[in-house]
Amino acid sequence: MSKSTLRRLINLALPVKKWMALAALLGSITVISGIGLLATSAYLISMAALHPSVAVLQIAIVGVRFFGISRGVFRYLERLVSHTATFRLLANLRVWFYKAVEPLAPARLLERKAGSNHELSSGDLLRRAVADIDVLQNFYIRIVAPPVVAAVIGIGMWIFLGAYGGVFALIYIVFFLVSSVGVPLLTHLLSQKVGQEIVTTRAELHTQLVDSVQGIADLLAFGQEQPQAEKIHNLNQRLNRQQMLMATISGFQGMLINLLMNLTVWAILLAAVPAVYAGHLNGLFMALLVLSALGSFEIILPLPGSFQQLGGSLAAAHRLFEIIDAKPAIQDPKTKSPQPQNYTIDVSHLNFRYGEQEPYTLRDINFTVAQGKCLALVGPSGAGKSTLAHVLLRFWDYQEGQIQLGGHTLRDYCQDDLYKLISVVEQDTHLFNTSIRQNLMIARPEATEAEIITATKQAQLHDFVLQLPDGYDTLVGEQGMRLSGGERQRIAIARALLKDAPILILDEPTINLDAVTEQKILKTLRTLRQGRTTILITHRLAEMDIADEILVLRQGTIVERGSHQQLLQNEDLYWRMWQQQQRLQANISQ
């Protein structure tokens, strides 16, 4: 997995490769300047010890000054360029992810629990994806750049030291490789297991902490504070042991790198002393060799860190790829969408299941909604009402049977063209974290002020909006949380009015609302309904006379159908549901 993940991750960074290369170049020059400063100073001192004329020293003095300044300047430039690269990468990553995820919505973003048809919200999945993208933006600065610069420096120093004798180049490259590759690899192998254990323990501890804080009332009420505290203490002890083991390993790594750096100096001295004595090496360069080797180890220090971060980035990338690698639930037809002859929906012998291994969620569904008529789908929760709506919206494709819209098969319509024909009011309308006006104009970007006001008046929203301090420019907050459930639904209705599509699907539009608000919303829905082909899904049997026909669904099949009055006379499931709702009221008035 990690190999191909790494390759794909690198591919993602390709659009900013020029910036990255430039940053790596500047980073290398920065380190070289540091080495140069130490090396020229060493040379200056050694030269001066031989008491030459001042003129001879001038060159070295200029070198010292030059490197002293260039190090800072190049560090500055390197930071500018590498951060620019990071921001470009971030923008690219977001667009890439959006493009990849867009065709998957909404079917593939709903995590369904195995064996049940309960749809979980995609919130957590997406929240994690956004966090993962934020992790990946640092992929370049923290992970790609340090090894590249290290390789440049390693090779450069190898050539440089080789000019003074092969043995120095050999000593250097051995120590350099051991500390840049060997030590991080060793630490990684040693710490891999305990690192994973720490993650698990921390997650467990976190769960326990959440339980303790959120469940504190229950814990106290049942006198469980002591056992809970002990549980946490035990987990804490386990975490401590693991963290100490980790500290031992990471301390060992720090020690090794320092040791290897100083041993490099020592080994070069050991080789240089006899070389100078034998006259193979001019003693003038001894200090220079030692200090330049020492200076180059600056680049080794961040390597273990980038090695560690690589794991996290790969995991993040893997999760993202997993999301976007899903196959879209539906394919658009190759040909152009047909022109609907009318707005009649006709469903015959429809069977549907979410996956091949799973049981059918809808079985042998038959109905026709003639243009302008209203069909209501009722039934207990889990009966398949919302699934049916989603199939009609082509979030999923059905396996057997036939759905026709305006005389053509539903599959022949492109998604985009299909949605132009349908307005949807869902049980939980998504509002974007922007103004009320912006949220309304999603339905029709070219809408005029007058059109917006007409729509909001019909949705009984206008007066409310005028009360707000900023009117239509009032921000609705994250997920529209600054508004009440009823207000959010009214925005959804106003959107549908603005969109003015000939078909209307209402999926439990009042489920989260209190009774009074529900009544009002149902009244405005009557306005919205005028003349539109409507499918209303509900589990509350209020204002049912709005429907021309009612289908009662149970466990994926239609068990009853007819008008409100007919169904009451049948005295079957519908009648029982109705009775249950009426019973309590009857009870009290006795």
Added chain:
Amino acid sequence: MNINKRLLLYVKAMRIYVVLVGLFALITALCIIFQNSYIAQIINKAFLAHQSLPQLLPALYILLGIILVRAIVIWGNELATNIVSTRVKTDLRQRLFAHLFKLGPQFLKGEQSGEIVNTTADGVEALDAYFIQYFPQVCATVIIPTVILIYVFSIDTLSGIVLLITWPVLPFFMILIGKQANAMTEQRWRLLSQLSSHFLDVLQGLTTLKLFGRNHIQEETIRTISTRYGDTTMKVLRVAFLSSLVMEMGATISNAIIAVEIGLRLLYGDIPFEQAFFILLLTPEFYLPLRSLGAQFHASIESAASAERIFDLLETPTSEVANDQNIQVPQTVQEAIEFCDVHYTYTDAGEKQRAEALRGISFKLAPGQKVAIVGASGAGKSTIAHLLLRFLEPTAGAITIDSQPIQSIPAPAWRKLVTWQPQQPYVFNTTVAENIRMGQSDASIDEVIIAAQQANIHDVITQLPQGYETEIGERGALLSGGQVQRLSLARAFLKNAPILVLDEATSTLDTESEQQVLQALERLTPDRIALTIAHRLHTIISADHILVIQDGRIVDQGTHQTLLMKSPVYQELVKAYEEEAIA
């Protein structure tokens, strides 16, 4: 950073830790001096005195020894600081929990709970940065340059003076830059999180965008906003980078000045080579700790902020009342529980706002009696329940059990007498059996099963993949609302306490689940005192006695029939309940 003082107060081992870290820094400083002194000596003897390898071997061996000692000190330092850090974290976590349990649920209500989980989990972990990285680095920054400076002065005054002059300049820059860089980092984080939440908003609204045909233009919007973020942030960062450029230049230029200064003096024979080279080697080591400290700055600020939150939490006063140790703890209710003129006022610590929730509540609960409390939301119903559970203590007045004030009984002992059925029972992230055992930790599995059967949940549990040993998962995702209610009832059956406080589930339950919960409740209530906060009509009708609460006072009481006739407030409430029942 006042964190040091507070840590000294809270952390017993702090003094030993400071001494230990200081000692390690001192040894490191000495190692640096001797290591470089030997390097200078060896090069000097080989370069100018033309000595052979055998002559220099002793010096090389000593150098090797020093290198090893230095490495071991690094390891020791890491281990020692980690030992201290884990101890401190364990200790603080335990204290935090003991304190949180005393503060009770009232304190943890609402938005604060997430914040507190963060403090106890990540906040405590963030102290690592302080103990393992920041503080040792501070010690190193103080001790290593000082030792080097003293040593350089002792061998060459002029170089010592150069170092002395340049050194204070750097910390000055450091502080300046540190502050600025922090403000910038924060601003950058704020921008990034804004950008991320916008992106998340778009992704979560993808279905809506699709339905309105707005999905294609979003690509451009995302790119534009991301690019704008990059540009804004770069503006911020450019300044920060410039400051660190000045800082870096300060260090490298001082380095260069020293090199040129001693080089020229060497040229005129004012200083021997060995000494000159030694000083040259020491100069980068002199500035290094200070430069490394800059990198730790951000982590330390985060640590300090966490520590502050931890200490603030530990210092939040609790409402605990001192108990008489010899008090007789009652095992059951003989006559009655009585509220005598109970007042309660909420104090909002943040805003100093005081809201009087209860203004003189008096009533009596006798064994076998079913009492319902009704009232509009905010009338004070839940406050009464919380007082009875001792999550809160009355601001004035008293609650008594058989005429003995309950405040005289330690809260945990008192709570053994009370069972609570909350509106949203919390399901813990463990097995079903363990969740039911909340009611009685040492209950056998048979007792657990009996309790589950009484609570009408046994059949549901046996259908779960591993029956009673099934991990229910986060927040009981496997169970429906009604099943969670019944799980909580099983706890209540197991606990078998004489007083029941029922905060009725709201209309989230469908009719069928509600029936099952009610059946189970019927079995639980006989012979006990049952105080119900009523959300549904059944309870009101079947209660022996009804208290009507408005604005923290009991405005009417009696049976359903009498209240229906005489109390306008009650009639109003019943009408509201009725409407909810229809919906």
